Each structure stands twice: as structure tokens, then as C-alpha cells.
Amino acid sequence: MPDLRPTNDVALLAGIFAISGVTHLVKPRVFEPLMPVWVPAHREVIIWSGVMELLCAAGLVTPATRRTAGWVSAAVLLAVFPGNLKMAGDAARGRSRRLKALAFGRLPLQVPMIRTALKAARG
Numbered sequence: 001m002p003d004l005r006p007t008n009d010v011a012l013l014a015g016i017f018a019i020s021g022v023t024h025l026v027k028p029r030v031f032e033p034l035m036p037v038w039v040p041a042h043r044e045v046i047i048w049s050g051v052m053e054l055l056c057a058a059g060l061v062t063p064a065t066r067r068t069a070g071w072v073s074a075a076v077l078l079a080v081f082p083g084n085l086k087m088a089g090d091a092a093r094g095r096s097r098r099l100k101a102l103a104f105g106r107l108p109l110q111v112p113m114i115r116t117a118l119k120a121a122r123g
Contacts, residue, residue, distance in 0.1 A: 006061050009112075009119070011061065013113055013120075014057040014060040017053040017056045018054065021056075021057060024049055025051070028043055028047060033090065034083035035086070036082050049079070056069050056073040056076055066123075067122075068121075069121075070117050071118075071121040073117035077113055081110055085107070088104050091103035092104075
């Protein structure tokens with residue numbers, strides 16, 4: 001009988017999505033400064049991205065939906081990347097070293113997260 005549990009990296013990605021998704025819903029104001037000006041309806045986009053992250057988290061840990069959730073997770077990560085770039089740009093203009101480290105440190109983390117999502121998508 002095959003092992004249907006997610007691999008550790010897929011389970012970690014699901015956990016990250018779960019935490020981020022809940023945060024989007026409970027404290028959407030945290031994400032408002034990350035929103036590029038060209039994105040309409042900031043609050044609604046933040047709420048819906050939180051919902052999508054929660055759906056991705058649930059889908060990644062469920063064997064029957066893991067592949068689809070992997071593709072959707074990769075798309076979500078690509079969709080939020082402009083917000084991460086904006087956060088880094090804003091931090092670069094500020095004085096806080098901590099914020100700069102956080103903002104620039106998270107950019108390269110997108111690569112392994114997308115790779116993990118694609119791994120789940122491919123089975």
C-alpha cells in the first residue's frame with residue numbers, strides 16, 4: 001500500500017500556507033502595505049488570498065487533491081510575488097535593518113516554495 005502522507009517539504013509548505021492564510025483573514029491590515037498600487041480592491045484581494053492559502057494548505061495534505069493543490073499553490077506563490085518585491089523595495093528605502101533583512105530574506109524563499117508546490121503537483 002502506498003504512503004499517502006505528504007513529504008516533509010510539502011507538509012511544511014502546507015503549514016506555511018495555513019499560518020499565512022489565517023493571518024490574512026484575522027489581520028488583513030498587516031498585508032495592506034505590501035499591496036502594489038496597481039492591484040484593485042486591496043482588502044478583498046488580501047482576504048481572497050488568505051482563503052486561497054487555506055485551500056492550498058488543506059489540498060496539499062489531502063492525497064486526492066494534492067496534485068491540483070500543488071499547481072494552485074505555485075500559482076498563488078507567483079501571484080503574491082509582486083507584493084514581496086514591493087515590500088523589499090519599501091524596506092530598501094527605510095532605515096530598519098530588521099525589516100530589510102526580513103523583506104530581502106523572503107524573496108529567495110519563494111524559489112524552494114514554488115519548487116515544493118510543483119513537486120506536489122507532479123506527484
